[in-house]
Amino acid sequence: MRIFNDLWQKIKDKIGDYRKYIVRFFSDLWVVFRNNIRDYGMYIALVTIFIFFTITTSGLFLTPRNVFNLIQQTGYIAVMSVGMTLIIVIRHIDLSVGSIAGFVGAVLAVLIVTYNVPSVLAIPMVLLVGLGAGFITGFLVAKIGIPAFVASLGGMFAYRGLIFNSLQSTGTLGLNDPIIHAIGGGTIPAITRVAGMHLLTLIIGVVGIILFIYSTYKTRQEKMNYDFKVLPLDLFIAKLIFISAAILSITILLALYKGFSWTLVIVLVVVAIYHFMTNMTVLGRHIYAVGGNPDAAELSGISVKKITYFVFSSMGLLSGLGGIMYLARLNSATFTAGEGLELQVIAGAFVGGTSAAGGIGKVTGSVIGALVMASLINGMQMMSLGSNIQNIVSGVVLVAAVIFDVKTRNMKKIEA
Amino acid sequence: MSDHILEMKNITKTFPGVKALDNVNFQVEQGEIHFLVGENGAGKSTLMKVLSGIYPTGNYSGQIIFNGEVQDFRSIAESEAAGLAIINQELALVPEMSVYENIYLAHEITKRKIIDWNQTIHMADKQLKKVKLNVNPGNKVKDLNVGQQQLVEIAKALSKNVTLLILDEPTAALNENDSENLLNLLVELKKEGVTSIMISHKLKEVTAIADSCTVIRDGLTISTLRKEEIKEERIIKDMVGREIDNIFPQRPKYKPREVVLETKNINAYDFASSKQVVKDANISLRKGEVVGLAGLMGAGRSELALSIFGNPRDYERTGDLFLHGKKVNFNHPGEALKSGVVYVSEDRKSEGLILRQDVKQNISIANLRSLSKHGVIDKNEEIIVAEKYRKDINIKTPSIEQTLENLSGGNQQKVSVSKGLFSNPDILILDEPTRGIDVGAKFEIYTLINELINQGMSIIMISSELPELLAMSDRLYVVAEGKITGELSKEEATQENVMKLATL
Known part of the structure; x- marks a missing residue:
């Protein structure tokens, strides 16, 4: 009887230990989760959206083919959202990115088709065009001191006009270039299939x-x-x-x-570079300091002007890259290329947790944000919902994401 | 008793950690000009904010009796409706609007819900005559000078039929002439039955026109003087009367060493306020010395400091700066930092710290290069540095990953100072290092200053709290209206002497 009791006691202790362990594990998990809820918010949103559409489309949403397409649809927006994150982090906005992307695409097409420049040369050339366009916006904002909204709105009109100039003589310009084609829809070589x-x-x-x-x-x-x-x-x-x-x-x-796809490779490389830059380097920290409090940054010896130049130039460069990807996807340069793209890019950054008040935002978040928005559209299209519903849902999700941001902003961290 | 237009009884107002007003009693008689004086932070402005409803009823304890009735103002609108108007240091005018639009802003003259502009202009003209301002009411406010704008504010108040006018340091930004005009106007208005309460630091104004004067110190009413009792000496004595007790840790007497920093005829013009903020400033700082910059708020102390520290506000500067005997020219705070000059801002929230970032990021931000290799930050070293300051300077925070928003003022200030120290300065400019922090934290800051001096650092300290400045400085300069009005040795530096130079 006594042995029996001992044994029972041991089992009870053991169960108690496991219970304690599980309780501790989940309470630790909860602390980590709560302290990082701003970061995890969109991942949760993304997974929810994936599950929802997989159910409503009876699995069609999550087929390899659709996931591939989804990445192709998101790629150029994601790349530009990375740049936009930094713009918003330093409390500015850039409305010219859609037109710059379109313009860069048009110039690239003209160089390749009309002037027969090899694409390996033409691509770096037009990337510099994008960089220069961003630098000009940076100059207007940092040096002249006009609001970024206005400076970039001017750019939005002007570059749209330049697209028309570039394509005036040729009209919509189709391309037949292997490299451009690869960027648009090609994949890395398989070696073999296993x-x-x-x-x-x-x-x-x-x-x-x-x-x-x-x-x-x-x-x-x-x-x-x-x-x-x-x-x-x-x-x-x-x-x-x-x-x-x-x-x-x-x-x-x-x-x-x-x-x-090469699109995915480009996105991953850009994200890796920017993620490293923002998290690990002095430059990155300075960018967040300028966004968090420009006066304090200035008094800390950081040149707010230089940071502004850098961030706008990087945005221009990434707009150029986005423009090339957009051109490659369509395989032709059109007059309307990149129209309204700036707003999709900005939405991606905001959904991804970038704070309009400045100083807060992650490039990975913005890429996920862009993917969330693209998934919504993709999924709703598969459900054959009209563009009216698509727009309403996109709008609601955008606002909800920012509400989430505002509500979780001042949460105190709790100790583990 | 019935001739009291205003009685404030037992007013107590606390802010987190500070009792700003402690059972203050304040009485104003019908038709007088009543001055309210006291050191910076004594509670004058707080009292007036309580009175005018900026701090609504319930935010303080005590009773306000105005025009014989107990009042519970919940907003400025309510106090104005009752007949009292406050004119703050920062004028509440819309620069891009015309004078008449401003005068009748928010109480527009309407006919069937439509603004009657002709009547507005006519009435505005009348109000302008009352304040003896001879400008076209159609002019934009931004085209007037500060003195004229002040008069527009008063006209605006009069247009609301106020019987009690409160002016918070109205002459601080005015030149001699405009100040005199304003004082004369108050005397004129008195004849028409308007009672005025005026906050001022300029004691000669008090002796010139005051009918009575109340002195506040540390949130307490010290005295209310009648016209015949008002003498400058008496007011100063009441203003600074507290004994300096041993809340300041002692330092051995300073033995002069070599000069580490010197300015020659520094001038600075601020385009933002269109004001000459520093005029021909000559100061020097020796190794291991604490030099105090005394003066009233807005006297130009911070502006002088910023002119030295790389000119972040882009003043137009002239004059020379010498560091260790060599002429230098800092065009950006970054250059000053690299040369070992650090400025710790007076306003930690708006320009000292990045409140949305955590403790370690704030401490490291001004000297990330020392923590990085090829531009990549060693985050582990950063944690070590932050933990070191957290321990050395006793920053009370649950973790160095806590965002600054969640820290108390005193601990934020310690982070701000730590950030400055992490740049390894040999010259440290501390601007109001103890503003808004509790006594315990203040003591820790004083102790830290002494430690730094022992290590051979040289410190310029700016403070509006005279007792602390007198106790901590080896020598001090008094600044008034951008000029150095005097240099006082430790022995000469008494509150009376400083006050005299500061109110010149």
Whole structure:
């Protein structure tokens, strides 16, 4: 009887231990979640949207083919949203980006078709055109001191006019250039297909996951060497598994179809560069300081003017890149290329958690934001909903995202 | 008793951590000019904000009796309706509107809901005559000078049929002539039955036209003087009367060492306010010395500091700056920082800190280069630095990842100072380092100043709290209207001497 009681006691203790463990795990998880709710908000929104459309389209939304198309539709917007994030972070706006994108596309088409410039040369040339256009806006804002809204509104009209000038003699200009074609819809070479899957895509995906795990682990080790607080091991492993699984499933999904597109590669490279720049470098920190409080930044020895020049020039460069991707997608330069694009780009940045009050915003967030908006349109089209509904829903989601931003802005961090 | 137009009884108003007004009693008689004087931060403006409903009823305790009735003003509109108007230091005029539009703004003269412009212009003209302002009512306010704008404000108040006019430092921004005009006008208006309360730092104005004068110090009413009792010496004594007790940690007497910083005839003109903010300033700072800059708010102390610190507000500057005997020219705060000159702003919220960023990011921002290699920040080193300051300077925060918005004023100030120190300055300019922080935090700042001096730093300290400035400085300059009006050694520096130079 006594042995029985002891055993029962042991089992009860054991259950108690597990219970305590689970309670602690989830309370840790909750703290991490709550302290980062602004960052996780859009990821949750994105997943919700994916689940919703997958159900309403009986799975059609999540087919490899549609996911591929979705990425192609989002690519040029995402690239430009990255630049717009920084513009909004330093408390400005740029309305000229759609026209710059269209203009850069038109110039590229003219160079290639009319002047027979090889595209490998023409592309860097027109990227410089974009950079220059952004620099001019930066000059008007930083040096002359006019509001960015007005300066870029002027640009929006002027570059639209220049598109007409460029295409005046030729009209809409079709292209037949292999590089442009690849940027528009091509994918990286497969090498071979394994089990019906695009091999190089799989390799890149797996290498990516390994790199991710390695760098996250290394960061954690370094922090532990300094005796800094790190995520508890179980949460850390959960995080690694979760993110790796997410990368892996997207990789497999795409590998089942045509593999990674060049569009996706461009987006990933741009995001990687900007993510690194904003998070790890002095320049990035200075940009956020200028956005957070320009007067304090100035008194801290940061030149607000130089930062403004840089951010607008980078926006111009990325508008140029977006313009090339847009041109490549259509495979022709048109008079209306990039019309209204500036607003989609701005919406992406706002949905992605960039704060209109300045100083806050992540480039990864804006890319997800752009993807959220594109997914909504894509999904609603698959549900055969009219453009009236599409517009209403987009508008509501945009406003809801900013409400979320405002409401979570001043939340105190809680201690684990 | 019945001749009191206004009685404020037992007014107490607290801000988080500070008792701004402590059982203040204040009485104004019908048809007098009553001055309200006291040091900066004594509670004068707070009292007037309570009176005019800017701090609505319920925000303070005590009773206001105006025109024989107990009043519970919840807004300026209500206090104006009762017949009292406040004219603040920052004028409430719309620069792009005409004079007559401004005078009748928010109480437009209408006929069947439509503005009667002819009547408006006619009435505005009458009001302008009352204040003896000879301008076309159609002129835009932005085209008038400050003195004229002040008169427009008074005309606006009169147009609302007020019986009690409150003026908060109306002459602070005026020149001699305009000031005199304004004082004469108040005397004129008195004859027509308008009672005035005037806040002023210029004691000669008090002796010139006051019928009575109330002195406030540290949120307490110290005295109310009748016309025959009003003497400059008496007012100064009441204003500064508190004993300097041992809230200031001691430092050994300063033995002069070499000059580390010197200015020669610095002039600065501010385009934003169209004002000469610094006039021919010559100051010097020695190694290991605390030099105080005394003066009233707006006297030009911060402006002088900013002229030295790379001119972030783009004043038009002339004059020379010498650092360790070498002539230098800082065109941007970044250049000053690199040369070891650091300025800690008086306004930590609006220009000292980035409130939306966390403690560590704020501390490191002015000297990220020391934490980075090829432009990439070593975030682990950044944490170490922040933790060091958190410990050394005793920043009370749950973590260095807390955003500044969630910290108290005293701790924000410590972060602001830490940020300055992280640039390894040898010359530190502290502008109002103890403004709005509690006594304990103040003591910690004073102790820190002494430690820094021991380490061989040189400090310019700007403060509107005279006792602290007198206790902390080895030597001080008094600034008034952009000019250095005097240099006082530690022995000469008494509150009376400083006040005299500051109110010249």
